[in-house]
Amino acid sequence: MNKTFKISFSLKNTYRVNGILFSLKQIPLLKRLLPTTLYRVKGLKIFANILSILWEIVSTFLVKFLYVFILVCGVGVLYKELPENGVFLHILLFLTIIGSFTNTNLFNPTKDKYYAMILMRMDAREYTLVNYIYYILKVVIGFLPFTVLFGMNRGVPLWFCLLLPLCIAGMKLFVAAITLWDYEKRGFGYNENKLSKYVWGAIALLLAVAYGLPALGFVLPTVVSMVVFFACIPLGAAGMTKVLNFRDYRAINQELLSDLTNQMDSTAQTQRIKQANEKKISADTSITSNRRGFEYLNELFIKRHRKILWNSTKKISYVCTFLIIGILMAAFLSPDLKPKINEIVITWLPYFVFIMYMLNRGTNFTQALFMNCDHSLLTYSFYKQPKFILRLFQIRLREIMKINAVPALVIGIGLALILYVTGGTNNPLNYVVLIVSILCMSLFFSIHYLTIYYLLQPYNAGTEMKSGTYKIILWATYFVCFYIMRLRMPILIFGVMTIVFCVLYSIVASILVYRLAPKTFRIRI
8 A cells, every 4th residue: 555655646746747847848938948858857856846745735725724714604704693603514514515526536537547547557446545545634634724723713612623524524435435336336437527417406406505595594503513514424434434345446447537548649639629519519501691801700600609608608697697686585585684785795896806707708718719710720821910810809809708798797787786775875876886897807807818818829739728827827817816805895996996907908918919919829739
């Protein structure tokens, strides 16, 4: 076991180190400074190894901290009328149930598993068990400080806060055991990256119970939540027995990794992605356009790729509408909630920067553009002339703005309606600013993703992301949006700031695309 763990950790670390070195090589400022024999430089490899180990440590704790801080305690603050310990345990319980089958590690096909079990032919059972036990230990160790810190702050007894990480791990082990038992009965493997519509339905239901019931003034009694959590410890012990005694790990991993095996072949991967996209592209030969030039090209693209571009937007809009109706119903059924909801809408507008970031479909749009249009047209020199690039950029920006504006408009109008129903505001201008600022947030992310696509073009012919700078900007965008959530500003001030910033950003983006895109808008090797 020790030898397997060392090889496994070394393999994962080598893969991660090479990824770090490759990403460094993609950063424009470092590209010229770093040698071509980058992977042979001992100092850089030591530096990358340090980063890799630090990331292993940070990821063990950071993700758990954000999970408890935002999804459990952050949302729990909204339910001030309910007992804090009851809200904390209620939300954590149902989120733990969701995580037990959506974040399993055991049924997650990853490249390090492919390298170890398929290429290196390592013992599948031993490799799987070593890594799964390590994962469970990380769950327990990673959650422990935060269940104690936040749990005690919410009035949960210390002894139970110390047991909560074991309860969470126990639930994961129990669900894993059930899944393995189901595989023995049906011969069908579970893949957490390919959830069925029934699983998604169960997730939606559990989320509604986790957050919807407290909004209606009800949570599970603290004793009930504690009993259910405590039961997970013996269930987890039984689950561990099944996990340790299961013998057919090679077969189940071969099934899990079958798609990943094809992905390692760039030609097969390209063909697979094209086939998947072609199923969503309309083959209707009657689709045409009366426009000319790039407008003609764009209209045909939008019409033929309507499923890819608009389906997710429609689903998001339906969900947002449902949530808004739910909040309005809660306000009517519980009038005591109106002042709190009103205060949240007035002062929590910065929170919606992160929400609009999560809902934005910019990456989907740009990937569809590249895979089904640009990867072919970029081989022609006329396509990269500055005036044509800027013209097509403006046309595409208009289209992505339309796609993102639908849920933004639903949210903006919904917030204005919620504000009015829950008591209104002294300044009627707030209603207008609320709607316009949400639309401007949507506009910003539309411009942002399309701009970095044109300036960095991160995809190769197989739509693999090969730009380290692009990834850095995506991460930076995430952290900035996350930080803005902490701001509390009146609608009028933050809304006007958002509108002005979006106007300035759109001007700067157009200038940068016109001047730099002819050199940067190309297919990566």
